[in-house]
Amino acid sequence: MVTTSNLSYAYQNGKEITFPDIDLTPGEHLLVIGPSGVGKTTFLYLMAGLLPSLKGKVSISGTTLNSLTRRQMDRFRGEHIGLIFQQYHFIKSLNVADNLKLRQHFPKNSNDKTRRNQLADRLGLSEHLHKKVTALSQGQQQRLGIALGLIHRPQIIFADEPTSNLDDVNCAKVIDLLKEEAEICKSSLLIITHDLRVMSHFKNQVTL
Amino acid sequence: MKLGYLAFKNLVSKPLNLLLSLMLLSLSVSLVTFVLQLSQQLGGQLSKNIAPFDMVIGAKGSPLQLVLSSVLHVDAPTGNINLKDAAVLKKHPFVQTAIPVSYGDNYKGYRILGTEANYLDHYNAELLEGMLFEKPFEVVAGHHVAHLLNLNIGDTFVSSHGLASGGTEVHDEHLFTIKGILKPSGTVVDQLLVTNLESIWLAHDHEEHSEEEEHIDKEDHAKESGNHQEHDHHGEDHDHEEAHLGDEHHEEKEITSLLVKFKSPLGMVQLPRFINENTSMQAALPGFEVQRLMRLLGSGVQTINGIALAILLVSGLSIFISLLKTIRERKQELALLRTYGLRTGQLLGLALLEGLFLALIGFVLGWLLGRLGIWVVSRYMQNEYGYGLQINAPEQFEFYLLGLILVLTTIATMLASRSIFKLNVAKTLSDV
Incomplete structure (x- = not known):
């Protein structure tokens, strides 16, 4: 599913980090743990093909990212990768439903209303579909962020500190949700976190 | 999306x-x-409205005003000229047509223009219904006027003195009758009530006469026979005038201006200067004046x-x-x-x-x-x-x-x- 080998990244200040090799089979999850500032997010963006100038090799579902053109990379990322960010990012001029529609439309050009409603239902967003994203509460925004990472049934979901702003109850809920959704879509989860509460939920762990 | x-x-x-x-x-x-x-x-x-005429002859004054008033009908006239003086030009070899126009009255703000029937031909104005004017006080209404004032064949109206609506003085002795309505021509004719020259003269002569006669009536009432009614008196007066139209009376008749179409371009060169230098009248070239206006614009x-x-x-x-x-x-x-x-x-x-x-x-x-x-x-x-x-x-x-x-x-x-x-x-x- 996801394999990396000899992956390293050179920062502009000259500092270079080398990342451990990973090898995930389809449906297998992985937790990447480590303290802040060790380069977890960099690792994630490298695997998602969002950082140029990577050294080493990343391949997802048999596609080697290094070999793709920029344009192919954009398309591949849109289709096969789901990203859940630490800070939430939405299109503020669109309402909740339109944000979800937009994610479905690019690049697969789908408009699967059933999928949208089911996901919104499961994430407790059904009543808020026509609200502006800025009118959502923190928890709702977090859940919308998760929905945007899942709605297009990606093969791999990269989640960057998905529980950092949540209390214990919601933290457990979000982890369950991610696992369930990954199960349904047969996706792999790759979560980077320094949140100790998350660790007990995943066997497969790598420390940076 | x-x-x-x-x-x-x-x-x-x-x-x-x-x-x-x-x-x-x-x-x-x-x-x-x-x-x-x-x-x-x-x-x-x-340019559409001035196209039919090459030259306007009117009283001395501003040439632009003469063109505006006599051709475009948006300004007051510079004055009147003697029909006899103007008529001489009709026979000039350079002149193809010369049409006298006379105006000074309005009906609800629309000008009543006294002229000859071929004035309408120059604007290619055709009748929509009815017929052309033949006798005095018969009127052909421009399409726009007829539409706006809701005039129909057979309708009558009285004119008011002056060119603006709301004039206090009304020539209520004479009823103008609508004889015809024109098709829309997209020219100034749409905005006019066209009649013959006599109508204008009669309306105005009469005005002068009736003032005089009021005098006479007062002074010499005793001399007149008792049952001589005023209305009849006016009627006689008209007959008298109409009978002499074009004869001795012609010489005293005034028109506002004469619209001229040249036969040869030489006319354009020679006639305006000749008229301006040798007569008490003024000649203005609409094309030139409008060009000047458009340059300013x-x-x-x-x-x-x-x-x-x-x-x-x-x-x-x-x-x-x-x-x-x-x-x-x-x-x-x-x-x-x-x-x-x-x-x-x-x-x-x-x-x-x-x-x-x-x-x-x-x-x-x-x-x-x-x-x-x-x-x-x-x-x-x-x-x-x-x-x-x-x-x-x-x-x-x-x-x-x-x-x-x-x-x-x-x-x-x-x-x-x-x-x-x-x-x-x-x-x-x-x-x-």
Whole structure:
């Protein structure tokens, strides 16, 4: 599913980090743990093909990212990768439903209303579909962020500190949700976190 | 969920920015289209109305006023001339036709023009219904007048003295009768009530006579036979005058002006100077006067176009600044779209669509505003001068203007969007 080998990244200040090799089979999850500032997010963006100038090799579902053109990379990322960010990012001029529609439309050009409603239902967003994203509460925004990472049934979901702003109850809920959704879509989860509460939920762990 | 929808949503999410850019853009577009339409239509109207005649002969005064009053019927006449003097010109070898016109009265603000029937032929005015005037006080109504005053064949009216409506003095002794209604000709004839020269003379002679006669009536009432009714008396008076028309009376008759069409271009060279130097009359060339008028108008048009161009540039700048600002503000959203799989080119397209929507809406609003302006001016002119303007469909020049604005917007958008090429997705989304 996801394999990396000899992956390293050179920062502009000259500092270079080398990342451990990973090898995930389809449906297998992985937790990447480590303290802040060790380069977890960099690792994630490298695997998602969002950082140029990577050294080493990343391949997802048999596609080697290094070999793709920029344009192919954009398309591949849109289709096969789901990203859940630490800070939430939405299109503020669109309402909740339109944000979800937009994610479905690019690049697969789908408009699967059933999928949208089911996901919104499961994430407790059904009543808020026509609200502006800025009118959502923190928890709702977090859940919308998760929905945007899942709605297009990606093969791999990269989640960057998905529980950092949540209390214990919601933290457990979000982890369950991610696992369930990954199960349904047969996706792999790759979560980077320094949140100790998350660790007990995943066997497969790598420390940076 | 198309890019266009997103672009539109982005556009309306900043209503104040939108309003400012739209106002500037539509202001410049409305100015340019309004002024152009106005000058084109005025020029067109003027040249169409002066086309049938090469020269006007009237009383001394301003040549422009003579042309405005006698050909275009928008100003007061310079005075009267003697029909006998003018009639001499009819036989001049250079002259093809010379048509006397006489006016001074109106009905509800529309001029009653005394002339010969072939005046109408010069404007290609044809009858819609009824027939031409034959006897005094028979009138053919221009299409517009008939329509506006709801005049029908057989209707009668009395004229008022002067050229403006609401004159206090009314010639209530004589009833004008509508004999015919003209088809719309798109010329000044549409705004006129046309009758023969005698009607005007009679109405005015009578006025003078009746004043005199009132005197006489008072002084010499005793001498007159007791049962001599005033009404009959007037009737006799008319018969008398009509019988002598064209004879001795002719010599005393005055007309307002003589409209001349030359047979040869030599007339244009020789006759005006001859008349101006050797007679008490003045000759004016409508073509020359209108050209002078349009030159004056033209410099005004150029000034306004210059202002409009300046506003257009400012509006381009405002679109540029507002796009630059929103692209900076939306950097994270653009980076997010990149993670959704949108290419850099698609992000550029998004910005471009937003700019083009703005330009298109601004242009359409401005165009409508310009036409609204024409409509308002048309209403005013219709009331004031009897000339209306047309609300025209978009013209070729206006499509060029739209093209110019779209090009300008595209350039502004591209300049504002340069940062999209340098967008560092990872850094923008989380500080890596």
